[in-house]
Amino acid sequence: MSIEVRNIHKKFGEFQALVDLSLKIETGELLALLGPSGCGKTTLLRIVAGLDFADQGQVFFGDQDAQNQKASERGVGFVFQHYALFRHMTVFDNIAFGMNVQPKKVRPSREEIRKKVMELLKLVQLEWLANRYPWQLSGGQRQRIALARALAVRPRVLLLDEPFGSLDAQVRKELRLWLRRFHDESHITTLFVTHDQEEALEVADRIVVMNQGRIEQMGTPEDVYHNPVNAFVLNFLGNVNFFHCRLVEGKAIIGDTVLDVPGLSVDKPHPAKLYVRPNQFKLSRYAGKGTALKATVEYVNPAGTVVKVNLKTETGELIHAEISQEEYKHLKIVKTEQVFVSLKDVTYSEHLKNNP
Amino acid sequence: MQVRTEPRIVRYVLITIALVFFGLFLVLPLVCVFQNALSKGWVVYFDALRHPDALAAMKMTMITALIVVPCNLIFGVAAAWAVSKFDFKGKNLLLSFIDLPLSVSPVIAGLIFILLFGAQGVLGPWLIAHNIRIVFAWPGIILATIFVTVPMVARELIPIMKSQGTEEEEAALTLGASGWKTFWMVSIPNIRWGILYGVILCNARAMGEFGAVSVVSGHIRGLTNTMPLHVEILYNEYQSAAAFAVASILAMLAIVTLIAKSIVEANIRQGQK
Numbered sequence: 316m317s318i319e320v321r322n323i324h325k326k327f328g329e330f331q332a333l334v335d336l337s338l339k340i341e342t343g344e345l346l347a348l349l350g351p352s353g354c355g356k357t358t359l360l361r362i363v364a365g366l367d368f369a370d371q372g373q374v375f376f377g378d379q380d381a382q383n384q385k386a387s388e389r390g391v392g393f394v395f396q397h398y399a400l401f402r403h404m405t406v407f408d409n410i411a412f413g414m415n416v417q418p419k420k421v422r423p424s425r426e427e428i429r430k431k432v433m434e435l436l437k438l439v440q441l442e443w444l445a446n447r448y449p450w451q452l453s454g455g456q457r458q459r460i461a462l463a464r465a466l467a468v469r470p471r472v473l474l475l476d477e478p479f480g481s482l483d484a485q486v487r488k489e490l491r492l493w494l495r496r497f498h499d500e501s502h503i504t505t506l507f508v509t510h511d512q513e514e515a516l517e518v519a520d521r522i523v524v525m526n527q528g529r530i531e532q533m534g535t536p537e538d539v540y541h542n543p544v545n546a547f548v549l550n551f552l553g554n555v556n557f558f559h560c561r562l563v564e565g566k567a568i569i570g571d572t573v574l575d576v577p578g579l580s581v582d583k584p585h586p587a588k589l590y591v592r593p594n595q596f597k598l599s600r601y602a603g604k605g606t607a608l609k610a611t612v613e614y615v616n617p618a619g620t621v622v623k624v625n626l627k628t629e630t631g632e633l634i635h636a637e638i639s640q641e642e643y644k645h646l647k648i649v650k651t652e653q654v655f656v657s658l659k660d661v662t663y664s665e666h667l668k669n670n671p
Numbered sequence: 672m673q674v675r676t677e678p679r680i681v682r683y684v685l686i687t688i689a690l691v692f693f694g695l696f697l698v699l700p701l702v703c704v705f706q707n708a709l710s711k712g713w714v715v716y717f718d719a720l721r722h723p724d725a726l727a728a729m730k731m732t733m734i735t736a737l738i739v740v741p742c743n744l745i746f747g748v749a750a751a752w753a754v755s756k757f758d759f760k761g762k763n764l765l766l767s768f769i770d771l772p773l774s775v776s777p778v779i780a781g782l783i784f785i786l787l788f789g790a791q792g793v794l795g796p797w798l799i800a801h802n803i804r805i806v807f808a809w810p811g812i813i814l815a816t817i818f819v820t821v822p823m824v825a826r827e828l829i830p831i832m833k834s835q836g837t838e839e840e841e842a843a844l845t846l847g848a849s850g851w852k853t854f855w856m857v858s859i860p861n862i863r864w865g866i867l868y869g870v871i872l873c874n875a876r877a878m879g880e881f882g883a884v885s886v887v888s889g890h891i892r893g894l895t896n897t898m899p900l901h902v903e904i905l906y907n908e909y910q911s912a913a914a915f916a917v918a919s920i921l922a923m924l925a926i927v928t929l930i931a932k933s934i935v936e937a938n939i940r941q942g943q944k
Contacts (some may be wrong), residue, residue: 367839386844393845399838403860413846416856461842468846 316344316377316471316504318363325358325528331368332358334528340472343502347509347519351551353610355528356508357476363506364474365389374415376471392465396477398457400449406460407445409434413468435463438497455486459493475507479514491518510659512552516540524548548591549663555590556634562587564665570630573606576658588665593637595660598624598646607655610634612648624648626656675816677753719905719913720920727893728901730916731809732878735897739816739877740870747824747869748905752858754825755832756840770823780818781886784811807889812897820876821892824869831865832858864939871935875928879921900924 318340325333332355340346346390349354361367363374366606374381381389400409407475408415410432414423423431436442439459449457458478465473478494479487495518498505515522516536524531524539524547532544543549560567560574563584567574576589599607608627613633626634634656638646648654709716721724750769754762772780786792788805798805805811839861843853859866881899888895890904898921905914 364845366844386841387847387849389817391845394843395838395842397838399842401839401857403841412843412848412856416843416846416848416852
């Protein structure tokens with residue numbers, strides 16, 4: 316079932332939560348709504364679920380306008396950040412709830428409900444917890460039960476609101492891999508809200524980056540990471556360094572230094588803000604053919620898959636660079652040493668009107 | 672391991688003060704009540720309780736509690752639900768009104784009803800013309816009791832419901848439950864111990880209320896006397912053994928209430944884990 320929202324506006328008092336927002340989630344897609352807190356992503360999710368209502372605009376499930384459908388009629392599975400398990404019910408009763416509240420005519424028999432609950436518990440690998448109460452479970456277990464509960468009603472779409480937001484790092488990683496695998500098998504249309512770019516990049520088929528109630532960019536994780544359309548998206552998706560400079564064909568002039576910038580074409584020279592990802596720097600002990608920025612090594616941390624190096628240029632600008640372990644072995648740099656920094660690539664350049 | 676920060680002497684002094692206070696002001700009076708009640712023997716004690724006026728007073732008290740407690744239960748749940756789960760204009764006003772009876776002397780509460788429904792009151796002439804009696808009759812007693820007990824259930828529930836938020840209800844809605852089913856299957860079970868606690872307090876206050884009821888009842892023996900009023904009448908007539916006999920029933924009610932309250936409190940703490 317595809318979901319489409321058209322021209323949604325939503326205000327909370329004076330605060331404009333969503334501004335003329337339109338979006339389509341294709342059938343079977345796993346789409347992440349990514350943005351800082353307060354950007355309207357949760358509001359959008361709640362409007363889709365029918366827990367909140369837009370001031371203007373429409374929500375469609377397939378071809379069907381959901382305007383007059385209550386939350387209980389929309390057939391959505393909703394998972395909350397803080398689990399929202401029924402505290403007075405056992406795990407079994409929590410999962411069975413959706414089936415137990417169905418009208419008598421369509422309600423499955425007790426035996427069918429029992430079978431379905433055990434099946435779902437097996438899916439989330441927690442069969443042995445059926446008779447426990449929510450307060451007896453860990454955070455990760457609670458969220459898996461919440462997922463099982465949402466799936467019990469065979470929802471047409473799955474909506475997840477920061478589902479892993481209150482879990483610790485290890486459990487979070489495990490659960491998002493589980494979610495990806497589950498989605499690959501079930502192909503249920505899934506919309507999931509997160510402020511964690513790593514989570515979105517790893518799990519989603521497509522990412523929608525939101526800011527201040529608007530969509531900044533939509534695309535595959537690869538697309539939004541490598542080709543951000545603006546500085547906001549760039550900043551939000553991973554670490555980045557920036558330099559105020561003047562751009563001319565193939566070169567950036569930073570202070571007195573002229574740097575080669577591969578793959579950059581400029582119509583006419585202009586001032587700019589240049590954005591460079593940590594892995595787009597090349598460090599060397601000697602000034603090569605082109606010119607390079609002279610910088611002092613301030614900090615080296617080789618513990619990790621990449622080596623983190625913090626540098627300070629002559630003009631006092633800080634650079635956060637990441638080099639591979641091989642490069643590091645080859646360079647053998649240590650703190651306080653001087654190195655030459657050049658650019659392998661840049662991610663994005665912002666045209667500035669005035670000279671910096 | 673227990674962490675002790677105060678010197679032993681300080682602890683003993685504090686404990687002693689608390690125990691002496693507790694003994695002087697709570698235990699001793701209670702013992703006195705039972706001692707006086709039985710001062711002329713069991714026969715007098717049971718005769719006092721079996722006296723038709725005493726039985727009528729007990730009946731009046733029971734009826735009052737039976738009507739007042741359910742009324743306050745419904746009002747309390749509805750008010751707490753509205754205040755804790757929704758935002759609306761006038762919410763703070765409603766909260767102030769719920770607290771009003773706590774800050775008004777019960778005697779004033781009783782007088783309000785006299786001024787409203789009494790013969791010289793605002794609605795008095797109309798009521799007389801239609802032959803409806805409110806003050807100096809049982810409806811007045813019930814109205815006055817409802818007034819003083821209004822906060823008992825609502826105030827218990829509001830903090831519990833506020834801390835629970837609305838997520839569980841929302842989860843129930845997305846799982847296909849109707850509003851009605853969500854209310855009975857999710858909201859009510861989540862506050863069941865709070866409700867019980869509120870009902871116990873409300874009941875104790877309804878049965879024990881003196882001031883407001885005293886003003887509106889008219890003290891008609893066998894008709895509009897509640898137990899606390901009956902105790903007063905007997906005492907004023909120097910029948911102290913009989914007065915204390917009836918009082919002992921109220922004292923026992925208090926003890927039962929205390930025990931029930933502590934059991935429920937323990938359960939509320941368990942439920943919040």
